[in-house]
Amino acid sequence: MGLLLSACAAATYPAGPDIRSAALEADAIVAADGARLPLRSWLPPGEPKAVIVAVHGMNDYSNAFDGVGKALAAKGIAVHAYDQRGFGQAPHPGWWSSTETMAADLRVAAHLLQARHPGLPLYVLGESMGGAVAIEAAVHAPPPEVKGVILSAPAVWGRSSMGLFQRAVLWLSYRIAPGWTLTGRGLKIQPSDNIEMLRALSRDPLVIKETRVDTVHGMVDLMDAAQEDAPRLELPALLLYGARDEIIPPEPTWAAVAALPHLGDSQRAALYAGGWHMLLRDLQAQVVIDDIAAWIADRSAPLPSGADRAASGKLATLASETR
Secondary structure (H helix, E strand, O other), rough: OOOHHHHHHHHOOOOOOOOOOOOOEEEEEOOOOEEEEEEEOOOOOOOOOOOEEEEEEOOOOHHHHHHHHHHOOOOOOEEEOOOOOOOOOOOOOOOOOOOHHHHHHHHHHHHHHHHHHHOOOOEEEOOOHHHHHHHHHHHHOOOOOOOEEEEEEOOOOOOOHOOOOHHHHHHHHHHHHOEEEOOOOOOOOOOOOOOHHHHHHOOOOOOOOOOOOHHHHHHHHHHHHHHHHEEEEEEOOOEEOOOOOOOOOHHHHHHHHOOOOOHHHHHHHEEOOOOOOOOOOOOOOOHHHHHHHHHHHHHOOOOOOHHHHHHHHHHHHHHHEEE
16 A cells, blocks of 8 residues: 555655755765755866866766766866765655756856866766756856856757657656656667676666656656757857767757757857767767867867767758758
8 A cells, every 4th residue: 555655646855945055065065955965076186277067867976977077187177076866875866856956956066166166167067867957057047157068968858859659658657656666678778889887887776777757757847948948058068969879869959959049159069970878988988078178178179079060960961851
């Protein structure tokens, strides 16, 4: 009976009322409601020339940026990543908070980390779900500290881009059994060509393997918001996408790219022919990392890999097909 009741009860854990000032500790961001968000940092051996706040994807946590953090630190860029609420070792793992809470936490992180690195340019790097959070934080009350956003396969796959069957299943399951969990087994979806990395994720106890239906519902709400708000993104942006991505479909991704208000000026896209969803952990991750570092150094220069030219070609092809 208890199991049935839990399956019928939707629950979220958004931020509570402020009880203190937000603070930065050596290994955590402490939000104003007292929530402690574990923090990992990768620092250059000398004085950094830029700072990145990294926001992880669905069911992952800050350790997702271990490889890219070390690689960018070697290039003189400090990287800080935190566990978002509901993930990793943050409060209420496995339970959704809210779009507004996740965006607010990112703004707090940006403010506190800028204070740790005064005078340095600060960027947000969002992967998948984290990319959607970055869009929401940047569009609604954008943090003044942030000089640009880097969106790696951002989750912009909202309901308007889903099929009727997918929308109906989500609607029905959320109302009937929001507490049920889904594993994704049997879907035959590959997120990366880095098989060793994927096996390590399957063994990591902090990576969530079973997702509540109400958490999926919250994730889709976030994707709805990011899809709708992408055309309102004013900050400089670099959007990264892999041609072999099996998680976020190409149609909503390229629609979001085409809708960017400053595309071709302070905003650009990069397309990696051999890239999968986990671009920053694929076997060709170093190519993507080099592009990120180059863009931070000079946002007007062509990317070393040529992935920006590939994206421009893709956009031109799509535009000709719709004429």
